[in-house]
Amino acid sequence: MGPTRKRDLAAAVVAAAVLGYLAVLLLYRWFPPLTIWTGISLAGVGLVEAVWGWHVRTKIADNKIGLGGDRLHPLAVARTVVIAKASAWVGAVVLGWWLAVLAYTLPRRTTLRVAEQDTPGALVAAGCALALMVAALWLQHCCKSPGDRTDDPDEPQGLPE
Template sequence: MHFTRPRDLVVAAVAGFAVVYLLFLLAYGDLPRLPLFAGVTFAVLAVAEGILAFSIRARIKSGRVSGAVGIARSVALAKASSLAGAFLGAGWLAAFGYVFPRRDELIAAVFDSRAAVVGVVSSALLVAAGLWLEHCCRTPPEKPGQQTG
């Protein structure tokens, strides 16, 4: 597995934007109102991953890494989180882009705009936390003269 590349995030974001914008374009009138705090789940995950990142970083710096499997799982979690955050963040952005111009004519668009802002911010936090966790899981470069085990 390789670390997340910017192009991976861009592809996920473009796909998320296209899917959600097309969905809103075709079926916005039939969709239920977006829950205001639907995106907050990503903010909670971002906080948890941030805490995990600082814990792993401290363990790696102090040399107290007990198992590579846990670090590998954290890298997989980080990669999945950053990609999901990019996909759904762009989806929330597409929803905002669709409903914001219509807020004067549709009452539901006002509430959906607020929900979309919460979703975009929470998704951006998840992408940042996922990338930070992935960065913290990297093995530090060996110092000259250090013995390998």
Template structure:
């Protein structure tokens, strides 16, 4: 599995921002106020992934008091991190598109939706950051090349 490419996240966010802008520009008068529960979920996921990244990093680096790491769990965390970073980028872009449209609309309803749009951008960016940190924490640290070279030269090996 390859590390997440930041350009993929930027392109996804820009596409989602364009979609959010178009959605609000055509349907805002039919929509209810922006909801807060998805924002809270994104923020909770960001906190959970940040804590998971801290724990995983300590376990991979064999820090004192840390339990041994399960390789299958780390692989699952890496997949979670890749999916979360993309979902966070899409959500951040969508919320940014909403926010930019709301900032230009002078109506009272639009002004009331701005805090939720800001919360959406912030929580989604926090999720992207936590997911990228978790992905980085799942990397295996480089080993000593000297030890590997010595084991290759052991008697009985060709």
């Protein structure tokens, strides 16, 4: 399992935005009101992952991976990478959705009162989804072993020394 590629996440954002926009065109009239609190939970998860990444990075830097005591178990680090990858993908898809909602509401703010009321909530939710995606990528980065020099699997590694 390699690091999550940023271009794959970008493609997921675009795909979710296109499909989401089509769904919003058809279903917007049945949406519940979007408030500022609509996407805040994503920011909470992102904050937890950022703190978790700091903790893992500190343990790895102090060479506290192994068994026993105050050390991180290697399987815990592997599970952390899986959670980070999953969160990055969720953040990308949800960001695409909220960008689709914004693409619908922003141009209609002046003519549709409900779109004007929903725009701030959609903006906050999109920002929170972006924060989740960035925090997940940070958490994944923090799980690298000290010998890893890159996060990008497409970057040439060079010859081993």
